[in-house]
Amino acid sequence: MKKNEKTKDRLSKISKTLIEAQRKITILDAIKWTDSVKDEFFKNNCKELPKVSKSYYDAMPLPFDNTQKKEEFRQIIAQTRLYFGNFSPMSRLIIDRCHEYIRALEMLDARGTKKFSKIAIELYGSPQDAFYPNGPKLADMGATLFDLLTELDIKLQTEADIKKYTAQQGQEILQKSLSNFFNNAQKSVKVMVGDGMVADASAGADTIKLKDSAMFSERDLRCLEVHEGWVHVGTTLNGALQPYCDFLSKGSPSCSVLQEGLAVLTEVITMSSYPRRMRKITNRVVAMDMVIKGADFLDIFNYFQRCGLSQDESYAHSVRIFRGSSPEFGPFTKDLTYAKGFLLAYNFILFAIAQQSIEVIDLLFVGKINLEDVPLLIELKDLGLLEPPLYLPPQIRDKSGLSSWMSVFLYLDKFDFKEIQKNFRFLLPK
Secondary structure (H helix, E strand, O other), rough: OHHHHHHHHHHHHHHHHHHHHHHOHHHHHHHOOOHHHHHHHHHHOOOOOOOOOOOHHHHHOOOOOOHHHHHHHHHHHHHHHHHOOOOOOOHHHHHHHHHHHHHHHHHHOOOOHHHHHHHHHHHHHOOOOOOOOOOOOOOHHHHHHHHHHHHHHHHHHHHOOOOEHHEEEHHHHHHHHHHHHHOOOOOOOOEEEOOOOOEEEEEEOOOEEEEOOOOOHHHHHHHHHHHHHHHHHHHHHHHHHHOOOHHHHOOOOOOOHHHHHHHHHHHHOOOOOHHHHHHHHHHHHHHHHHHOOOOOOOHHHHHHOOOOOOOOHHHHHHHHHHOOOOOOOOOOOHHHHHHHHHHHHHHHHHHHHHOHHHHHHHHOOOOOOOOOOOHHHHHHHHHHOOOOOOOOOOHHHHHHHHHHHHHEEEEEEEEOOOHHHHHHHHHHOO
C-alpha cells in the first residue's frame, strides 16, 4: 500500500473509532431537569429553590461506564500518536477532541457540585471573557443592547411575529424549504414533531425536531430554517461526507461556540433574526454574569420576569442556566456560545476578507470545528485529506456579495458612533 493510501486508511479508521466512542455522550440529556422539578417549583408558588442536588443527578445514571469511556479516548490518543505522531494536523485535531471529551466526562462526574460549573466555563467560556487585552467583555454586550433591543422589539412587531403555526404546521413548512436546500443529500433531512423537549426546537444529525406543544411565527420558522437547518444540519452532513475525516460530523463541547456563532451570524446576514431573538441571547449572557456574581435560581427567575417573560418562559430560561449544576451553584455556560461564537465568527470572516483569504471562510462550515482548528484544516486540505463543504448558506457561497457587504464594516469601524449621534440628533423628533 502506498504511503498516502496508508495514511488515508488509518485516518478513516481512527475517525470511525472516535465517532463511535462519543456516540452515547449526550450532555444535555444527562443534565436535564424533569417535569416533576417544575411541578414542585410552581406548587411552591415559585418562591422556593428547585429541589435539585447531587443526589438528584446520581439518580440519573449515565448510559455508559464513565471510567471505561475515558479509557476509550485515551486509547484513541495512543493509537493516533502511533499512526501520525504528536504534531501532524491529524493528531492535533483528534487528540485535542479526545482530551476535551475526557474533560466533558469529568464535568458529568461533577453534576450537582461546584466543580461542574468550573469545567463548563472551561469548555464553553465565561461572561467575563474578553476578546483581547483590556477589550470589552461578553457581559458588556448584554448590558449595552438590552434597552435598545427591548424598545425595538415593542415597536417592530408585525404579523410575521404572531405565533400562529402549530408544530405540525411548522413541520410541513420547514420540511418543504429544507428539502429544497438539501435537494442532493444522500440521506433526506427530516423535520419531526416530538414531545418531552426542553427547547422549542433542536437539530440532530439529519433531523430537526419541533416541540409538539410549541407555537411558531413566520420569523421563528425562517430563523429555524437557517440556524438549525442550513448551519447545524448542514455542517453535520458536510462532516459526514468527508471520506477520511468524518469525525468532523461530531463536535466536542467547545465546538458549539463556533457552531452557534455561525448559526447566529447566518441569521443576521439573511435578515432572519429579529429583536426579540437577539434579546433572548443577550439576556442569557446577563443572567449568567449574575450567577457568576452570586445570584441563585430565584434571582434569575425573577430577572427574566422583569424582562417581560411569562412564568413558564422564565422558568425554562432559568433551567437552561442552572442545568447540570444546582440552583445555588455556578452556571452551565453553554448558552454563552451564541453571543461569543457570533462575535468570533463575524470578526474572523471580516479579518479573512481584509487579508484577501476568502477561500478560508468555507472551511468554517466543513464540520463541527473550533476556530483554532482552521490552520490544521488548511494543512489537511493541502494533503488531500479534506474535501470542501457541500452545503453552504447562499450568502456564504456568494463570496462577492459577502465580501462587499462585510468589507464596508472595515471602513465604518473608523467612525466614532457617539460623535455621529451628536451630529444626527437634531434630525430626529425628540
